[in-house]
Amino acid sequence: MASxxxxxxxxxxxVSSPPSAIDNILDRGFRGIAWLSAGFILALVVYIVxxxxxxxxxxFATYGFSFLTSNTWNxxxxxxxxxPEIWGTLYSSLxxxxxxxxxxxxxxxxxxxDFLQGHxxxxxxxxxxxxxxxxxxxxxxxxxxxxxxxxxPVANWLHDEFGFIPFFSTxxxxxxxxxxALVLAIMILPTVASISVDALHQVPYKVKEAAYxxxxxxxxxxxxxxxxxxxxxxxAALVLGFGRALGETMALAMLIGNSNQxxxxxxxxxxxxxxxxxxxxxxxxxxxxxxxxxxxLVLLAITLIVNAIGLAVMKFATRKFEAER
Amino acid sequence: xxxxxxxxxxxxxxxxxxxxLRRLPNLDRTPFEARTLxxxxxxxxxxxxxxxxxxxxxxxIxxxxxxxxxxxxxxxxxxxxxxxxxxxxxxGNAIIGTxxxxxxxxxxxxxxxxxAAVYLAILDPDSRLAHSVRFLxxxxxxxxxxxxxxFIYAALVVSMKTYxxxxxxxxxxxxxxxxxxxxxxxxxxxxxxxxxxAAFGMGCTRAQVIWxxxxxxxxxxxxxxxxxxxxGAAGNSAPLLFTALFSxxxxxxxxEPTASLAIxxxxxxxxPYENQIELAWAASLVLVMVILLFNILARIIGRRKY
Numbered sequence: 088m089a090s091x092x093x094x095x096x097x098x099x100x101x102v103s104s105p106p107s108a109i110d111n112i113l114d115r116g117f118r119g120i121a122w123l124s125a126g127f128i129l130a131l132v133v134y135i136v137x138x139x140x141x142x143x144x145x146x147f148a149t150y151g152f153s154f155l156t157s158n159t160w161n162x163x164x165x166x167x168x169x170x171p172e173i174w175g176t177l178y179s180s181l182x183x184x185x186x187x188x189x190x191x192x193x194x195x196x197x198x199x200x201d202f203l204q205g206h207x208x209x210x211x212x213x214x215x216x217x218x219x220x221x222x223x224x225x226x227x228x229x230x231x232x233x234x235x236x237x238x239x240p241v242a243n244w245l246h247d248e249f250g251f252i253p254f255f256s257t258x259x260x261x262x263x264x265x266x267x268a269l270v271l272a273i274m275i276l277p278t279v280a281s282i283s284v285d286a287l288h289q290v291p292y293k294v295k296e297a298a299y300x301x302x303x304x305x306x307x308x309x310x311x312x313x314x315x316x317x318x319x320x321x322x323a324a325l326v327l328g329f330g331r332a333l334g335e336t337m338a339l340a341m342l343i344g345n346s347n348q349x350x351x352x353x354x355x356x357x358x359x360x361x362x363x364x365x366x367x368x369x370x371x372x373x374x375x376x377x378x379x380x381x382x383x384l385v386l387l388a389i390t391l392i393v394n395a396i397g398l399a400v401m402k403f404a405t406r407k408f409e410a411e412r
Numbered sequence: 413x414x415x416x417x418x419x420x421x422x423x424x425x426x427x428x429x430x431x432x433l434r435r436l437p438n439l440d441r442t443p444f445e446a447r448t449l450x451x452x453x454x455x456x457x458x459x460x461x462x463x464x465x466x467x468x469x470x471x472x473i474x475x476x477x478x479x480x481x482x483x484x485x486x487x488x489x490x491x492x493x494x495x496x497x498x499x500x501x502x503x504g505n506a507i508i509g510t511x512x513x514x515x516x517x518x519x520x521x522x523x524x525x526x527x528a529a530v531y532l533a534i535l536d537p538d539s540r541l542a543h544s545v546r547f548l549x550x551x552x553x554x555x556x557x558x559x560x561x562x563f564i565y566a567a568l569v570v571s572m573k574t575y576x577x578x579x580x581x582x583x584x585x586x587x588x589x590x591x592x593x594x595x596x597x598x599x600x601x602x603x604x605x606x607x608x609x610a611a612f613g614m615g616c617t618r619a620q621v622i623w624x625x626x627x628x629x630x631x632x633x634x635x636x637x638x639x640x641x642x643x644g645a646a647g648n649s650a651p652l653l654f655t656a657l658f659s660x661x662x663x664x665x666x667x668e669p670t671a672s673l674a675i676x677x678x679x680x681x682x683x684p685y686e687n688q689i690e691l692a693w694a695a696s697l698v699l700v701m702v703i704l705l706f707n708i709l710a711r712i713i714g715r716r717k718y
Contacts, residue, residue, distance in 0.1 A: 091637055104615050105615050111617060113617070113619055114617035117618075118535055118618060121528070123528035124523075124525075125527075125542065125545045128548060129544060135586075185614055202462075211466075214466050215466075217707065218469050220643060221472055221700060221703075222682070222699060222703065223647070223650070225677065225699065226681050227471065227681060229471070232475070237540060240599060276465060304448060305455065306455070330554045333556070334554065334555070336650035337650050337678060344616060368561075369654050369657065371641055383558075383559055387556075391551065395551060398550050
């Protein structure tokens with residue numbers, strides 16, 4: 088017996104002891120629960136996809152792919168199509184990405200490239216992070232009563248003077264794509280900024296030192312050395328920010344005007360998939376619910392693909408630096 | 413004497429060694445040289461961008477304090493929501509509803525999230541299950557919150573045949589789960605390996621090491637994650653739209669439609685009545701104060717070093 092081997096050791100003065108039978112049972116139980124919990128997350132995601140997919144199946148059988156390419160949403164005649172919503176989702180998110188992404192990366196540079204001293208940078212980072220803490224509905228409320236009244240005169244002046252440009256081709260009466268995209272940009276800015284900050288922090292310090300040692304100006308170092316080196320991480324930030332914008336719901340439902348039309352104009356009302364779900368689902372009858380489930384499946388597919396791409400780019404970026412170290 | 417490595421530019425000038433001076437690259441930069449100017453302009457633009465980016469937050473907070481603060485009194489905090497032309501009223505039931513549903517979501521998501529994180533961080537970090545769960549959790553953080561509502565509608569509301577606080581709580585739990593898992597995993601991985609090894613050396617089982625060493629040591633990080641998840645859930649309204657719906661009365665059971673602050677703000681913001689809009693601002697102020705409180709708590713706890 089192997090246990091005889093330790094018999095001569097005097098355990099009276101020691102706190103250590105081999106686990107008792109009860110300890111071993113508890114250990115097994117504990118590990119079993121942990122395994123089940125991890126498995127639960129896997130099962131949950133599968134269940135979400137099956138549940139939404141399964142509920143979307145009848146509508147898919149009825150409308151097929153023409154659902155994606157037609158642009159009427161009429162409960163009376165039972166005609167459903169989500170082309171305007173797909174357009175609105177992608178267009179508003181793209182506008183938000185251009186604006187929020189640009190500002191987000193600028194702020195990441197501001198926070199990491201010695202613009203501010205330590206504690207000031209930390210304080211500013213907190214301000215940007217708190218931007219993400221404000222709930223979507225509060226941004227919606229702010230958009231309705233602050234942003235839209237502020238934008239309307241500017242928008243209508245732009246329409247009067249530059250109406251021939253497609254982006255300004257309609258006057259702004261109230262809710263519309265412009266204010267919605269602006270609020271969306273504010274909401275994705277912290278996501279883009281914080282992932283970009285991490286990407287810039289990952290660049291080895293000696294790379295920056297080497298650039299300055301060559302006599303570069305601050306911006307030559309940033310544009311020619313820091314940004315290219317952190318490039319894939321920043322790309323991941325932009326893709327994940329875009330994914331966040333695609334699924335954002337409440338602020339858009341309040342600001343975009345819920346109108347079924349396709350227009351390039353920044354001031355015309357539009358609609359997005361998430362806003363369509365938010366505004367139609369609570370009062371929908373069984374036929375409309377089936378169509379909405381199909382729309383939900385489309386949204387799920389778009390966001391899962393965009394997020395998976397973002398995560399893959401991020402993994403690639405992290406691995407690159409791990410290999411260099 | 414001609415070796416530029418041994419002599420500074422100033423010394424060369426003093427020695428009037430012109431030939432050596434000519435061999436040195438010109439390291440002096442004048443303020444109006446093209447490249448200096450470009451750098452200066454970009455720096456100024458970055459400052460402007462940074463200042464512009466803080467305008468929305470300040471504007472939102474200003475509006476909340478001015479518009480919401482003027483209406484925030486005891487009646488607003490305790491009374492029931494007013495009907496269309498009614499004056500006064502408040503959102504007491506919505507505060508209770510939000511607390512109950514967020515509490516429910518915390519009770520569901522924290523235990524599952526913690527155990528899953530234990531598996532990911534300590535028990536089997538490199539297994540195929542761990543890799544896929546980690547990937548799915550990250551994907552779920554970008555999961556549109558409205559889809560959590562659609563999912564719970566299909567899975568719970570249809571079979572229970574009623575909107576309920578329970579369904580709302582479960583929908584919020586789905587959204588909290590990935591945040592809790594990823595934060596807890598991160599916190600547990602930060603626990604020094606030698607502490608775990610010491611415990612194993614004392615004859616601890618894995619469960620004992622986790623329960624008595626890893627969890628207490630990682631507690632600040634885990635709590636930070638939980639606080640941030642709660643703050644996120646409290647402000648989330650999209651998943652409650654068609655799981656909890658709304659109610660104009662106080663909560664009496666978990667299986668009936670339930671009011672929440674976020675949905676109240678959404679409903680009231682579009683109404684053409686001054687009274688309701690004022691209440692929407694006041695409710696926003698309460699909601700943001702609660703969320704900021706949790707954010708600040710998370711920061712304070714997270715800052716404590718172990």
